[in-house]
Amino acid sequence: MQDPSSAEARWTSLRTALVRAVRRQCPSWLSDHAEDLAQAALVKIMSGVHAGEGNRPLTSFYLYRVAHSALVDEIRRRQRRREVALEDEGPDGERGRVEPHAAANPEQDASLRELGAAVRACLLAMGADRRQAVMLHLQGHSVPEAGRLLGWSAKRTENLVYRGLGDLRRCLTSKGHTP
Amino acid sequence: MSTPEQPDVERLRAALASLGDDAQWPDADAERLFSALHGEMSAEERRALVDELIRNPRAAAMWRLARELPPDDAEMAGAAGVEAPRRQAPWVWLSMAATLFLAVGTIWQIADQPREAPVYRSGDTRHIESLLHDGDRLPRSAAILRWSAIDGARYRVRVLTPDLQVLDESANLDTAMYRLSPETLAGIPPGGRLLWQVEARTTGAAPIVVSPTFSTMLE
Numbered sequence: 001m002q003d004p005s006s007a008e009a010r011w012t013s014l015r016t017a018l019v020r021a022v023r024r025q026c027p028s029w030l031s032d033h034a035e036d037l038a039q040a041a042l043v044k045i046m047s048g049v050h051a052g053e054g055n056r057p058l059t060s061f062y063l064y065r066v067a068h069s070a071l072v073d074e075i076r077r078r079q080r081r082r083e084v085a086l087e088d089e090g091p092d093g094e095r096g097r098v099e100p101h102a103a104a105n106p107e108q109d110a111s112l113r114e115l116g117a118a119v120r121a122c123l124l125a126m127g128a129d130r131r132q133a134v135m136l137h138l139q140g141h142s143v144p145e146a147g148r149l150l151g152w153s154a155k156r157t158e159n160l161v162y163r164g165l166g167d168l169r170r171c172l173t174s175k176g177h178t179p
Numbered sequence: 180m181s182t183p184e185q186p187d188v189e190r191l192r193a194a195l196a197s198l199g200d201d202a203q204w205p206d207a208d209a210e211r212l213f214s215a216l217h218g219e220m221s222a223e224e225r226r227a228l229v230d231e232l233i234r235n236p237r238a239a240a241m242w243r244l245a246r247e248l249p250p251d252d253a254e255m256a257g258a259a260g261v262e263a264p265r266r267q268a269p270w271v272w273l274s275m276a277a278t279l280f281l282a283v284g285t286i287w288q289i290a291d292q293p294r295e296a297p298v299y300r301s302g303d304t305r306h307i308e309s310l311l312h313d314g315d316r317l318p319r320s321a322a323i324l325r326w327s328a329i330d331g332a333r334y335r336v337r338v339l340t341p342d343l344q345v346l347d348e349s350a351n352l353d354t355a356m357y358r359l360s361p362e363t364l365a366g367i368p369p370g371g372r373l374l375w376q377v378e379a380r381t382t383g384a385a386p387i388v389v390s391p392t393f394s395t396m397l398e
Contacts, residue, residue: 021247025240027200060250065213068245072209083202109197116194116236123233132229138192139232139242149215150229151222165188179187 014063015042018071029082030075037078041070115177122171130164137161199240207231207238213245305329307377307390310355316398317373319364324375324395328355329388332379339374340367367397 018038023031030037045066119138123131136146147157169179198204214220215228232239310325311317317324324336335350336357347363359373367373377390 017248021244024247025196025243027197061218064217064248064250065210068213068241068248069209071244071248072241076206079200079202112194112197113201115190116196116198119191119195120198120233120236128226128230131233132226135229135233135239138188138195139239140192140246149222149225151225168191169187179191 011042011046014045014067015039017064018042018067021071022075026075030078033078037071037074040074041067044070044073115172118172118175118177119168122168122175125171126164126167130160130167133157133160134164134168137165195236195239196243198236199243201236204235204237207235207241209241209245212238212241213248216242216245217250305379305388307379307388309390309393309395311393311395316370316396318398319361322359322361322364322397323356324359324393325356326377326390326393329379329381332381332388335378335380337376338363341372341374346373364397369398371397373397 015038018041019034022034022037025031026034026037045063123135126134132150133146133152136149137143141149143158143161144154146161147154150157152160172179212228215225220228232242306327307329308327310327324338326334333350334352334355334357336348336352337345338347338359339345346367347359349357364373373395374392375395376392379388379390
């Protein structure tokens with residue numbers, strides 16, 4: 001039988017990881033509510049784990065995968081709610097109450113999104129190996145990590161990332177962006 | 180060869196990430212993404228998935244979240260030996276969630292108190308217990324929560340649904356009981372559960388006593 005205090009410590013540890021993930025990766029209108037998001041995901045996980053998993057051991061992989069899904073669901077739910085609120089205009093044209101958006105500077109935000117769209121377009125136009133290597137690099141992976149995921153040696157991956165970033169910079173410049 | 184990391188890479192990362200918050204992108208399979216990143220999948224399948232990340236910035240955002248949640252069997256050392264919680268009633272797990280939920284509020288409230296000079300005390304043995312009997316169903320017409328009293332204390336009670344929606348809250352109670360109105364309970368189905376917790380405060384420098392989260396079934 002699992003010691004209740006160690007079980008609770010385990011959930012607390014998972015909760016901490018969820019909060020950290022939201023704070024690092026979500027826009028501020030979501031990351032400001034990281035505690036709430038993690039809590040909602042955790043409740044969903046606990047209910048789901050109980051309802052469907054019988055007596056088999058809960059591996060860390062299983063638990064974190066379910067946690068990731070629950071967090072994604074909760075984020076999506078809040079995004080939908082926010083979209084509805086944005087569309088919900090009152091009779092005097094005043095918008096419904098919404099959580100504040102991330103952008104401290106809307107111009108910078110728009111500029112960043114414009115650059116993001118250009119990066120995406122350039123990646124889609126790039127050769128497959130280079131674009132996959134560069135995409136994982138832009139997702140935050142180190143060269144060895146990207147190589148492992150893509151099934152290539154670190155040397156080959158480094159080469160592809162290096163050349164791919166060069167292609168990307170040239171493409172962005174041709175579209176009028178300064179990388 | 181020079182390292183591919185350049186000063187502009189962080190800006191390119193931020194630019195690409197900024198697309199993920201847009202409503203236009205379709206949903207993606209979160210479990211598949213997580214498994215591709217942390218589990219077994221062929222390199223060919225992964226490459227195809229990386230192309231999907233480029234096409235669908237929402238999937239890319241999910242991938243970045245998954246990257247922040249690496250399973251760690253060393254960290255979760257007890258995992259292999261942990262029994263799945265079917266052997267316990269669901270409210271036990273929900274109570275744990277509620278405990279976490281309520282703890283945040285309690286910590287916030289304690290932090291909000293004026294600071295006092297540190298006082299050295301012997302171990303505080305006071306605690307709060309539910310006086311409702313296990314297995315008893317709380318009648319809707321007389322839904323009274325009762326707990327063990329602490330001399331001179333005033334109490335705050337919070338009542339939650341199992342999905343942690345706050346149903347009722349009352350502070351500054353001077354007796355160790357609280358009656359829930361039928362209206363408060365109207366949304367709880369027969370046999371549904373309430374989670375509740377009590378905080379006791381006494382005058383002077385004595386610390387706040389917080390009860391465990393109790394779970395009670397409604398008739």
